[in-house]
Amino acid sequence: MLERYWAITVSLFPFLWKGFIETLYISLVAIVVGSLIGFFIGVVRSQRVPVLNGLFGLYIHTLRGTPFLVQLYLFYFVLPNSGISWLSWDSITAAFVALSVYTSSYVAEIVKAAIEAVPRGQSEAATALGMTRLERLWYVVLPQALKLTVPPMSGVYVMIIKSTAILSVIGISELTRQGEISILRFPRDVLFIYGLIAAMYFVYCYPVLRFARWAERRVGAARIVDLD
Amino acid sequence: MNWLLDFYNYRIVAQYLDRFAAGLGNTLTAAGISLVLSIIFGTFIAVALLSDRQALYRPIAAYVAFIRATPLLVQIYLVYYGLPALLPIAKSWSDMYFGIAALVLNSAPYMGEIIRAGIESVPRGQIEGAKAVGMTFNERLRHIVLPQAFANTLPPLIGQTAVLIKDTSLLSIITVFEFTSAGILLNSERVRPNESFITIALGYLAIYVVILLLARMVKQRLAGPAWNAQG
Numbered sequence: 001m002l003e004r005y006w007a008i009t010v011s012l013f014p015f016l017w018k019g020f021i022e023t024l025y026i027s028l029v030a031i032v033v034g035s036l037i038g039f040f041i042g043v044v045r046s047q048r049v050p051v052l053n054g055l056f057g058l059y060i061h062t063l064r065g066t067p068f069l070v071q072l073y074l075f076y077f078v079l080p081n082s083g084i085s086w087l088s089w090d091s092i093t094a095a096f097v098a099l100s101v102y103t104s105s106y107v108a109e110i111v112k113a114a115i116e117a118v119p120r121g122q123s124e125a126a127t128a129l130g131m132t133r134l135e136r137l138w139y140v141v142l143p144q145a146l147k148l149t150v151p152p153m154s155g156v157y158v159m160i161i162k163s164t165a166i167l168s169v170i171g172i173s174e175l176t177r178q179g180e181i182s183i184l185r186f187p188r189d190v191l192f193i194y195g196l197i198a199a200m201y202f203v204y205c206y207p208v209l210r211f212a213r214w215a216e217r218r219v220g221a222a223r224i225v226d227l228d
Numbered sequence: 229m230n231w232l233l234d235f236y237n238y239r240i241v242a243q244y245l246d247r248f249a250a251g252l253g254n255t256l257t258a259a260g261i262s263l264v265l266s267i268i269f270g271t272f273i274a275v276a277l278l279s280d281r282q283a284l285y286r287p288i289a290a291y292v293a294f295i296r297a298t299p300l301l302v303q304i305y306l307v308y309y310g311l312p313a314l315l316p317i318a319k320s321w322s323d324m325y326f327g328i329a330a331l332v333l334n335s336a337p338y339m340g341e342i343i344r345a346g347i348e349s350v351p352r353g354q355i356e357g358a359k360a361v362g363m364t365f366n367e368r369l370r371h372i373v374l375p376q377a378f379a380n381t382l383p384p385l386i387g388q389t390a391v392l393i394k395d396t397s398l399l400s401i402i403t404v405f406e407f408t409s410a411g412i413l414l415n416s417e418r419v420r421p422n423e424s425f426i427t428i429a430l431g432y433l434a435i436y437v438v439i440l441l442l443a444r445m446v447k448q449r450l451a452g453p454a455w456n457a458q459g
Contacts, residue, residue, distance in 0.1 A: 065390075065436030066429045067397035070408060074429060077421035158297070165299035169401065176301060190309045198298045198306060205297035 008189055009196065012182050019178030020200050026174060027161045029096060034103025034160070035153075041104060042111025043137070056108065063105035068163050072098045076170050095167045099160065106156040114148040115141055151219055154212035158205050165201070175200060240423045244414050251410030252431060258324065258406060259393045262331040266392070267385075269332060270339030277344050292337040301398055304330040308402050327399035335392050342388060346381030347373075379450045386443045393435055407431055 041056050063071065075098040080088040089097070118141050126136040168177035179197040183190050233239075241248070276288040295303065307330040311318040318325070350373050358368040400408040408428055415424035 061436070061440075062429075062433065065440075066432045067394040067408070069397045069400070070411075070425060070429050070432060073408075073411070073421075073425045077415065078425050081421045162299040165301040166398070168301070176299070191306070191313065194302060194305045194309065198294075198302050201299055201302060202294065202297045206293060209293070209297055 008186055016178050019175035023164050023174040027164050030099035030103050031157055033100040035107050038104035038107025039111050041108035045112045046115040060105045060108055068102055069166055091170045095172050103160050110149050110152045114145040117148055118144045151212050151216040154208055158208050161205055236422050241427055247410045251407040254405055255396050255407040258328055258396045262328050263389055265332045266335040266339050269336040270343055273336055273340030274343040295337045300334050300395055303334050323402050323404045327404045338388050342381055342384045346377040349380040350376045382446055390439045
């Protein structure tokens with residue numbers, strides 16, 4: 001029995017490893033791109049710019065109010081159907097865009113909450129020194145706010161890594177999809193193969209979770225997002 | 229009006245209204261049952277995580293770590309293919325039962341974490357004070373601990389409920405006919421992605437808005453010393 005499982009593991013591993021690398025790659029790109037977009041939106045939202053504030057609020061609530069699976073279908077089926085030529089992208093682009101946009105909505109809320117968590121006195125003191133709004137933000141508020149974002153941000157990153165599994169639905173050959181294909185080769189060992197996949201996700205996500213908990217202890221657990 | 233019919237033909241949606249309604253019903257049923265069961269199961273997890281007994285704490289902590297570090301989709305597959313092997317009764321289950329089982333197993337640790345934080349948020353001094361004025365255990369629980377724990381727990385619990393409802397969309401992959409499946413059905417029969425998926429997105433958004441308003445209402449009603457103390 002054990003030998004059999006070992007044989008399956010050995011013969012499938014290179015294949016699953018390829019999927020794992022793809023998962024790693026997609027999640028890292030989405031995290032970087034999504035964080036940049038989200039950071040920008042969060043900073044703008046914290047400044048309460050009249051029209052932009054409402055628009056970005058709508059963007060964030062739309063993304064948080066719908067399941068990622070549905071968003072993926074929107075990016076994969078609906079946008080290419082719109083007739084605009086640059087939106088008729090393939091599945092991998094749709095996956096990257098959907099995941100980055102999804103990441104940005106969570107990052108934006110964290111950044112905004114962190115900026116608002118920096119004591120007002122800091123900003124007021126900077127004003128008293130004659131700093132402009134941008135200088136206050138760049139030299140005083142943001143450096144302090146960034147530290148606060150680390151624990152919740154790591155939590156969101158784990159969520160994003162786990163969301164890449166959903167990309168298997170549109171045929172991206174990431175870890176879950178590679179597993180589904182492997183099952184065609186070993187149809188009797190469905191459970192074992194999914195267990196193997198789960199273990200590979202665990203190896204990726206668990207250190208990030210541990211880091212989040214460690215950072216929470218260092219920075220202080222500010223539960224700054226309550227509806228997510 | 230032609231451009232509107234081109235972009236979003238509401239007449240097609242109207243034809244499929246009964247399918248969407250059935251899907252929405254199943255989504256809300258799955259989410260509702262999972263919510264109740266995962267709060268019950270989550271309370272046990274919270275108690276186990278607060279326990280000093282290693283034999284109780286360790287397995288539950290390992291289970292929580294596993295759930296938090298693996299994707300829900302993989303967990304759904306594990307339950308779907310694994311449960312019939314573990315539980316002979318499960319062989320006759322419908323897909324819906326497997327879906328609910330997976331959702332409960334997935335969301336209970338998150339609920340447990342919220343409940344644990346809620347219990348821990350009641351300062352020890354409160355309990356000691358209640359003891360000092362001669363309250364029994366039940367009185368302390370009823371008048372001192374639970375009201376404060378509840379006030380601290382309810383808002384994040386509502387947030388987790390919103391997550392749970394969104395997670396039900398993944399049940400469409402194991403062929404449970406829920407809200408997303410209704411859209412997929414429309415798209416596969418009529419090849420009209422706009423009508424299929426924009427409708428679903430709007431439906432989920434409507435549920436989200438209801439929950440958001442509920443959360444705001446609860447926050448306002450609970451805004452007392454217990455809530456404000458949290459900062």
